Amino acid sequence: MVQAWKLGRRAAAGRGDGALGSAQRDEDCARLIAGIAREDRAALRALYEATAPKLLGIILRIVGDRGAAEDTLQEVFVRIWQRAGSYDAASGTPLVWLAAIARHRAIDRLRQDRSARVAPLEDGWIERLPDPWDGEADLADRDALVRCLDRVEGPQRECLVLAYCEGWSREELAERHGKPVNTIKTWLRRGLLSLRGCLEAA
Template sequence: MRDDATLVRLLDAVAARDEAALRRLYDLTAPKLLGVILRIQRDRSAAEDTLQDVFLRVWLAAGSYAPEAGRPLTWLCAIARNRAIDAVRRRSELQGPVLEDGEDWLERLADPHDSEGAILGRDALRACLARLDPTHRDCVVLAYCEGFSREDLSARFGRPVNTIKTWLHRALASLKGCLEAAA
């Protein structure tokens, strides 16, 4: 059972340093959180390490969860997403370029349980991304799928931050127009 009341109660207990509550929270939410992480990190072993980091963060920060700010699973997913993006950034800083492996970014973000509409939307996005200048497309993918900052992109592409801002703005405007036309 993964209802909000159960998760709030468990987070309260974790904030009080109840290890059994942390284990129960892990059992209830780890599969979902691992899925979030795997959409960002392809390597399952690295994703599992990130999941452990997520639960360490939850152990330390459970007292900061406020039910009035949002659902508990949403809060947990945000932690998982942020920790996964941080791990990808660290890896890219250590290992260099990320896009050169030819990976299909849209498939990486896909959920096997997506509806037909989501799949059609992804196909439309793929077609619209293909219309962008390859450098601008890479910039958008790195910013919105990998969490690169404008400063990171500036260093990567050897362009001023303002140029990166312009590229992102124009690429997103182009994507919006293309997607609206496809709808």
């Protein structure tokens, strides 16, 4: 238990934004998850300290409410406690696995709250949206971007915002809309073509 606690403290002591990007941190988190699979509560506490801020940020971007996000975070760690034994390092890094649990639980939270909806033009999402064609430059005329995005059909528009602003996967979008993944791929492709054509004309 002491070893697990030290691992969590070391994983939490990152630099900058605290992202668990290094191989050492991935190894530490994997060890903590293995400890949780053995029902080591100290390992769970240490993993919480190391990853809770990151996971809360993911949840908050989806549910849009701090209180609901904090409640969902607690549910996420209950799920981690229950499913730690299913983690397979060959399928991805610990943070990818944890983030997937957080995203899925947040989506479930939205479904439970029938009044929840995505409001893409609120909360400054426009400043976070990258240029999908060069991946680097900011779009100089964001007013034009807003106008052009308004011309994209509703479901395609929402998928564009969630995919490129919030980092949702095609599978997550398919689950949200009750559509096949190939349909989501088509929506994203058509939405991007429509958006690009409008922006080039502007």
